[in-house]
Amino acid sequence: MSYLHEISEPVVEVQDLNMYYGAFKALDSVGMKIAKNRITALIGPSGCGKSTFIRGLNRMHETVPGARIEGKVLLDGEDVYAENVDPVRVRRKVGMVFQKPNPFPTMSIYDNVIAGIKLGRRHKKSELDEIVERTLNQAALWGEVKNKLKDSGMSLSGGQQQRLCIARTLAVEPEVILMDEPASALDPISTQKIEDAIQDLKKSYTVVIVTHNMQQASRVSDYTGFFFIEEMGAPGQLWEFGETERIFSNPKRKETEDYVTGRFG
């Protein structure tokens, strides 16, 4: 089922996307439009292909041995899977924050932030300083680390590490930021800070966030996609998509309603 009609000017348009791990089909025929400067939440039970789906958007899926993909992912109208498209360039436009905070262990906080921009053209020191301060501010971490930028990224708490990873992603200046359950490994206070940061990001970025937490989806997102598998071993499907308010208050399909009201999942 496709819900392409709801968004008129998408940044990302996914058409008939099928994703595989070897012989296993993980995702079946997903179509979705992702609105610019909006937050799109993806919810659904475990193993229904949400994480796989967002890894398809920035070509991270293909880093898994045996992984395969069919269909189109248009970024500003351009298919990221077309021939001659360099996945490296796609990933610079579509950044990603992972479930578990993963700062680079050998780098300082400062170097972690600029890790992604140190290739390409050379930046002046003052430019880098400015980027570090701006992105750490956007990630709501600056105040906590401004006096210890030379410390190892590993010296931070889990929540701080995750915000550092968000800053690192922002420094590359992507158009779209994918977040794979960014707060699921964190305590409520850290979660709150991350959610606040995500709300602020909306002004300049498009955010897609996978979450298991339905309150989180309803709190932060503008649009919600519900993924579902009909039975074990079947591929995941985009079961329902729409404005978050509508999905939570007036879902069209029974499974969506069961899930958002907490009857399963």
Added chain:
Amino acid sequence: MSQLRRPMTGRFKRRRIMDRAMTFAAYACAALAIIPLTWIVIYVFVKGIGVWNARFFTQLPALFEAGGVRNGIFGTLEVVGLSAAIGVPVGVMAGIFLAEYGDNILGGTVRFTADTMTGVPSIVVGLFVYGVVVLNTGGAYSAFAGAVALAILMIPIITRTTEEMIRLVPNSIREASLALGVPRWKTILRVVLPTALSGIVTGVFLSVARVAGETAPLIMTIFGTYYAISKNIFDGPTTTLSLLIYKLGGAPNPEVVKVAWGASLLLILIVLGLSLLARLIFKGEGAKF
């Protein structure tokens, strides 16, 4: 009587005795295992420390009196240094290949070859280098030929430890870098290698320590006479501490044999020092993830 406090009789007593006996046996065997090393170190120290004086470090060996081992010290540093210069880049890069690109037939072949090569007797490697290098350079024994032999012994060890260490780097860190739009090669160079560095350096040090004491392959590649000390690394026999120990240890004059003990002590301390350094590096830098 309570259930917990049974009298120590019958099978309970037997179990307790067995437990004690086995624990004791395990401790005893552990102690036994370290006896040879401590004994060797002490024995060599007692026998060798007596000849350690200025002459020992600065003179060439003498036939009928206690000389020095200057040429051996120089030769060991020269040959081992050269072999590291050849073996470390090859070994580390092969290890990177195995860990990052080696999940295929080529990788499997390289891995199997490396594992087999660690088991090849070092004298066979010496004979091989004699045939391939020495005979093809006009029968010239040289420090270079010796270094090739030691490098061949070193490469499989470095390759496999480098691979293991790189595989220990969590995949999440590679993904983080790739997701930032950093190309694969730059991810390996800037993120994966620094994370695995302490482990790789440890492997390098251990492999250098392992070949520093090699003797057999050097007999056929650098030859090793009493006085040999060639200025040209590609031509002319030279010697190392290990070869001098072999030569001087068999000398009829007891004063000369004492010098061999002194050289043994020096060689043991070099190897021990390298191993210790390797451990320090691993402890200080390792386990960051």
